[in-house]
Amino acid sequence: MFTTDLALATPQLILALAALALLVIGAFLPRPDRVVGFGAMAALAIATFAAATGPRGLAFHGALSADAASVFAQVVIYLSSLVAIPLGQGWFARRGIRLFEFPVLILLAALGMGMMAGAGDLLSLYVGVELQSLALYVLAALQRDDAKASEAGLKYFVLGALSSGLLLYGASLVYGFSGAIRFDAIAAAVQGQAGTGILFGLVFMICGLAFKISAAPFHMWTPDVYEGAPTPVVAYFAGAPKLAAMLLFARVLAEAFPEAIPQWRQVLILIALASVAVGALAGLAQTNLKRLWAYSSIANVGYAVLGLAAGTAEGIQAMLVFMALYSVSVMGFFACLAALSRNGRPLETLGDMAGLFQQRPWLSLALTIFALSGLGLPPFAGFWGKYYVFKAAVNAGDPILLWAAVAALVGTVIAAFYYLRLVKVMWLDPAPGPTDTPPVEAGIIAISAAAFTFPVVLALMPAIDSYAKAAAAALGLG
Incomplete structure (x- = not known):
């Protein structure tokens, strides 16, 4: 034994x-x-x-x-x-x-x-x-x-x-x-x-x-x-x-607590909506990218909790898919930040990213992919995570959960502003000066994560979906 x-x-x-x-x-x-x-x-x-x-x-x-x-x-x-x-x-x-x-x-x-x-x-x-x-x-x-x-x-x-x-x-x-x-x-x-x-x-x-x-x-x-x-x-x-x-x-x-779903579902819905609201609204005022992605992570956790609030195996599956895809994307985003510097100073604000596409096209493309994925734009990984979460919330059959999904979708629209602002600054604004040569390991990790976020995720989604479904079934919710 x-x-x-x-x-x-x-x-x-x-x-x-x-x-x-x-x-x-x-x-x-x-x-x-x-x-x-x-x-x-x-x-x-x-x-x-x-x-x-x-x-x-x-x-x-x-x-x-x-x-x-x-x-x-x-x-x-x-x-x-x-x-x-x-x-x-x-x-x-x-x-x-x-x-x-x-x-x-x-x-x-x-x-x-x-x-x-x-x-x-x-x-x-x-x-x-x-x-x-x-x-x-x-x-x-x-x-x-x-x-x-x-x-x-x-x-x-x-x-x-x-x-x-x-x-x-x-x-x-x-x-x-x-x-x-x-x-x-x-x-x-x-x-x-x-x-x-x-x-x-x-x-x-x-x-x-x-x-x-x-x-x-x-x-x-x-x-x-x-x-x-x-x-x-x-x-x-x-x-x-x-x-x-x-x-x-x-x-x-x-x-x-499988018998207490009605009780803990109420708490999770409140936590999910509060997280999406805080992440979407507070992120609008941020100029430091690390703080901005902190609020983005708060909002994204709200979507994952919303999937869990469904109280079904489909909801747990959606949460696992969402978190697995998000883990890759967020690792890649911060690898981009670790790779970027100017005169030895790390680039960590929106202003620092001005004109990045002209100097570091591959890293700026990677950051664009991570921003659009965080926004939930198809066909990036973030879209698939949110699709599974919203689908599970709607299929749970609870009207309150349905309205919570609608509110979370509104939060996604609000948060689109700060994701698209980063893309606009990198691609359209003039650069304040040349950037340093990015380190090899950070660049490889960033580009690899971006490639996974799009387009590799399209080929892997059936397998990820299958593994997440088996994982959710192991926890025993109907």
Whole structure:
């Protein structure tokens, strides 16, 4: 039995052992950053293969689940983590910062996200959330001599600790009133009618998880952290951690509270609409691109939550498709920012992007693709994500959800202004001066992500749809 448990937890064990080994290696080698970086990338590649080809089932008495849903998320998370390592190491090296801790922290964050994706009870849920959160707090403040980065790390830590408190308090209420920590046992305890105490606990858990995905009104950390943290770090935690948290969100609601759909649907609709409204309206006033994409991410999380609010397998499928496509696009956008500079100064404002097409046509084309994808214009990846979400919301059969989808669609129209403004500035405005030669690794990642966003996504959509459908079916909602 224990051997079977270890086999099911193979991807997590690979990452944990690799992180410990590379930490020791890094402490003794004179120039460890390159060796540790390659070692971390190899560990993530092996963990991805192990997750995709490994056995399926429940490990450790149901604490960890290796099913189609966890595998779907782990593959995206581990591949995103693998890409983040060369992007970040190159960025830090150009600034004279050689930190072997960066790949180790990426491994630990990926380990926590993998645990979140497969959490089967309240304890594994909390351990996974805290493991990835603590690694991300340090990553946000990794540029220690930069005041903005230190401020970003501190804000992220303080507000993250508040969200962890809400999550833990909600979990304790659920355990106290249900007498169980496993999700299936909680579902059996609340079958028929969820009591007031359990619903209070559920609301607190929803609030705690909403912090992790930066959904409104729990989004206040996002713009400051995005602006202050190192650009490759933002590229990483803008995508993969949100996919992990969204799947954990879906797993808690679908496996532990399937009988309470009418109750938690109301809360999710409010969170989704608030997120779309904040992201669309507040983004109109932004000129810093990192802050602008922070508000864009808040709006996009709102669309994903709207899919989850459908309370159906189709809604979970839509959320998974949306988050997987979004993770690639947002990684590519911030890779573009990491690649662009002028006289050694990073290009981070709308004005900096003026005339970019005349100087860096490939990167400006990539940024255009990411902007149009964020807008949801067909046939880019963002369109397919929103199409699935709106389709699931309409098919749920709830009139309130139908009107919520209409309101979210209006939010998309409003947000179109700041996406199209970026395109206009790059293609039509005069350039203030020549840009520096972009680094190879950032340029390759940016162009590859843009190619995936369009046109490669058109060929891959049937496969992504199929995998997401199987993943959603594993969570058991009808």
